[in-house]
Amino acid sequence: MEVSIIETSGLGDRSYLVDHGDTAVVIDPQRDIDRVLTLARDRGVTITHVLETHIHNDYVTGGLELARTVGAEYVVPAGDDVAYDRRPVGDGDVIDAGPIQLHGMHTPGHTHHHVSYVLRDTTGNTHGVFTGGSMLHGTTGRTDLLGAEHTEALTHAQYHSARRLAEELPADTRLFPTHGFGSFCSATPASGDNSTIADELVTNPALTQDEQTYVTELLAGFSDYPAYYAHMGVINEAGPPPVDLSLPEPVNPDELLARIEAGEWVVDLRNRTAFAAGHLAGTRGFELSGSFVTYLGWLYDWGEPLTLIAENTDQIAQARRELVRIGIDELAGAAVGDVDNLSAGTELRSYRVGSFAELADAMDSEDLTILDVRQHKEYETSHIRGALNIPLHELIGRMSDVPEGEVWVHCASGYRSSIAASLIDRPGRTVVLVDDEYESAEKLQITG
Structure with a gap:
């Protein structure tokens, strides 16, 4: 049985494809499902089930579209109010994918209905657990995303969920969380690239502290999280539309200047030192690197026209891919090339x-x-x-x-x-x- 990791480093998340023989199951896929489809094709497997650990708050899921595209069963925690057909799963339910068996374990905390999936084979051997936003590497998922009125109760629930995972699973069980690799869904920074229940028993505050200490410290330690999170759960409950990764319409220098003068969001994707050396007055510099989508999504006026500037179309395509992951689907256009040639005769600014x-x-x-x-x-x-x-x-x-x-x-x-x-x-x-x-x-x- 093989577990393949699909990294989305810009959001600090992981998705997973589990395969055995010619059968595969996917857990918590991102919006750009072409990466999953390519991996499945390369491994020569058919995806029979797509599972969500919870309704995500930090990205738009690709689960619904992936399940429809490949004809797989779509599995979402019971209790979540969604507007599409899915198989609801709860505590003790088993997802039978032939040689791959996934046992649902209700692990509330990150959300009320959160489910972890224990990976077993047909002989009952445990190969790992997909913990979503429950137990992470050296920490747990944050518990304040559903509103202040739920936070304390969810924090207590998160503590007990982590304890249950540790008590009911073998010590050598591998941990496969969705969050915790830079995601703001992590309560505190996660540690390490891999972990087991045994590792967590000596590093995870939910397993090394008493309940009240854990709750008090977690509540006191929360940092702010991106404003765009407010939109993610709504989109995921309604059912995201099919993803569009096509390039936006090109924008000529005169139109670009008009958009800037109108106060629209015109974002320059170039390296930050290149932007400092020369840029169009009124543009915003968001270097296309690791934290790009988090901070653009955080500061962006949701729904406003958004135009991109880049050195080449590859950068536009990459930005497009990252933006659809958080539901920014509509781009007003893109201007590509040397910034001097995009200035429409205006003087560049620098600092x-x-x-x-x-x-x-x-x-x-x-x-x-x-x-x-x-x-x-x-x-x-x-x-x-x-x-x-x-x-x-x-x-x-x-x-x-x-x-x-x-x-x-x-x-x-x-x-x-x-x-x-x-x-x-x-x-x-x-x-x-x-x-x-x-x-x-x-x-x-x-x-x-």
Whole structure:
């Protein structure tokens, strides 16, 4: 029996294809199902069942479309109010896929109806457990996504779900969570690339702490999560439409300029230092790298026209793929090529890129503001002396709180600060992007 991992690193999630002989089962597939179909074809297997551990809050599922495309049975936890036909599954139910047996275990916490699936063969041997947003590697799924009125009860439930998994499964059972690889669905950062129940018994707070300590610390430790999460559950309950990965319509320089002047969302996907060196005034810089879709989805005005700028169509295609994963299906168009050729004769804007060492040398200036766009809890743990903290996701609404004069903007690695710098940059503003690792600031002893 083989378990193949399908990584979606931009969202910090994993999907799984389990196969034995010519039969396969898929768990928690992402929206772009072509990756799953290609893997199934390469392995020479037929997908008979598609399973969801829960109604997802951080991405639009591909489960419904995948099941319809291959003619598989679609399995969704009982109790979830969905608008499409599916097989409801609850505690103790068995998904019989011939040589692959998946036993449902109700593990509430991340959601009320969350189900984990214990993977067994026909002889009863346990090969692993698909835990979705329940037990993760060294942590658990967050319990505050359904509203404050549910959070404490779900946190207690999450504790007992983790304990049940540990008590009922063999110690060598492999753990296959959906979240925990950078996803904001993880209550705290997960650790490691693989794990077993035995590993979790010594690393997971739900298994090493008493219930009240676990609950208290989990509730106190939540960070903010992306605003687009509010849309995911609604889309997944209604049933997502078929995915469209086609390229958006091309946009010429004059039309591009008109959209910028109209205040529309025009997003430049190029490298952050290339954006700093020269960009169209009024565009927003979201480098197409690991965190792209999380932060664009977080800041984007949902439903507003969105136009992309990139160096080539491959970048547009990649961005398109990532955006449909969170339900941003409608793109107003794309402009491709050298930014100088897209300017329609207008002058490009630019700003300086610096390091923490350069910031340390400049800190004595009275006209300098240090803007820290990390989350509040990151700032509380450690921050540069005198820095103003406005988390990136609050910046658009708090732009008036950013003082005039020279602003040096930083985060933990340079990615979030690059977005912030692009938002701040405008005529009359002087912004400097600190493109550096925060550890450099700590080594320079400018934190306090």
